[in-house]
Amino acid sequence: GLATRSTRLVFILDRTGSMEAPGTGPPRTPFPTPPEPAGGEALPPAEKAARGEAARLRDKWERIAARTRMDVAKKEFIAAAFALPPEVRFNVVWFEGTPDPWRQELVPATWANKLDCMKAADAIRPSGSTNLWDALELAYKMVGRPPSGNPVLDRKADYATATGGADTFFLMTDGRPTEGRLQDPAEVITEVRKANRLRRVAIHVVCVGDTPPGGDPLLDGPDPVFLRRIAEETGGAFTHLRE
Numbered sequence: 001g002l003a004t005r006s007t008r009l010v011f012i013l014d015r016t017g018s019m020e021a022p023g024t025g026p027p028r029t030p031f032p033t034p035p036e037p038a039g040g041e042a043l044p045p046a047e048k049a050a051r052g053e054a055a056r057l058r059d060k061w062e063r064i065a066a067r068t069r070m071d072v073a074k075k076e077f078i079a080a081a082f083a084l085p086p087e088v089r090f091n092v093v094w095f096e097g098t099p100d101p102w103r104q105e106l107v108p109a110t111w112a113n114k115l116d117c118m119k120a121a122d123a124i125r126p127s128g129s130t131n132l133w134d135a136l137e138l139a140y141k142m143v144g145r146p147p148s149g150n151p152v153l154d155r156k157a158d159y160a161t162a163t164g165g166a167d168t169f170f171l172m173t174d175g176r177p178t179e180g181r182l183q184d185p186a187e188v189i190t191e192v193r194k195a196n197r198l199r200r201v202a203i204h205v206v207c208v209g210d211t212p213p214g215g216d217p218l219l220d221g222p223d224p225v226f227l228r229r230i231a232e233e234t235g236g237a238f239t240h241l242r243e
Contacts, residue, residue: 002204002237006168008106009090010139011080013073014173014208016096019126021174023069023209025076025241031083034109043111050111057118058082069174069208070126072241076172076206078118084109091142091166092117095135096128097179106142106166131180132173133188136195136203142166143199171230172206176223185226189233196234204236 033055043051058078066072077092084090089106093099102120107113143165177183182191192203207227224240231238 002170002206002239004168004170004202004204006202007088008166008168009084009088010106010142010166010169011077011090011092012135012139012169012171012173013077013092013094013121014096014130014175015070015073015094015124015126015128016130016175017127018130018175019070019073019208020068021209023066023072023174023241025066025072031079034083034085047111050115054082054111054115054118057115057122061122070124072208073172074121074124077121080170081114081118081121084114086110090117092120093135093139094124095131096126097131098128099131099135099138101138129179130173130175130177132175132177133182133191134180136169136171136188136192139166139169140195140199140201143201167201169201169203169236170206171203171227172208173227174207174209174222176226185223185229189226189229192230193233201234202236203230203234205231205238207238207240210240210242 042048061075061078064071064075066075081090086109088109090109091106092102094102102117176185177188182188195201205227207222207224209222224238228238230236
């Protein structure tokens with residue numbers, strides 16, 4: 001349900017052990033297939049083959065009934081990646097105890113790139129603890145990193161920044177920080193506020209799951225209040241996918 005007009009995106013996706021907890025995704029209409037190239041140009045054979053394989057992987061996950069939070073994350077991300085239009089540049093940071101970037105910089109949303117990323121998501125197996133801040137910090141490093149070539153600098157503000165970097169994050173997680181340099185939610189919010197004074201990134205947040213029956217909210221549940229604050233501090237949107 002979250003939308004953006006941005007063409008420079010970083011997805012920050014939780015693959016921690018708690019994502020194996022039960023979860024169900026929301027019913028929704030599948031995202032549309034991205035348009036064909038303008039001017040009636042045919043896709044190169046390799047791109048056409050990648051589009052077909054990506055469609056089969058997307059359809060596979062559309063048919064799967066989500067049983068865990070990880071299933072929900074895979075269904076939502078694979079559908080979103082498939083729908084990225086060609087003018088988008090994107091990257092993904094998976095995280096648990098250590099953040100793991102899919103690429104070192106934003107890449108164009110070609111069918112080959114989208115398929116590679118979708119296959120990586122399909123193969124994810126959750127494990128480990130929640131190092132949320134290090135994942136955010138890694139994503140912030142992609143804000144000022146332009147595409148390969150000469151950077152274009154925006155000097156209208158009181159600082160210079162490369163305009164080709166990311167300007168929008170999509171964060172999907174089920175937990176509060178349990179590992180990394182910053183584990184106190186208040187400290188994470190403070191660092192996000194400081195980072196955004198210069199980088200001006202909108203962080204849209206998807207909180208997955210709820211405290212299970214009989215569980216301890218401090219140990220077994222996500223922290224929607226904290227996660228909503230991240231969105232609010234950056235001008236992003238927040239949604240909570242509950243069981």
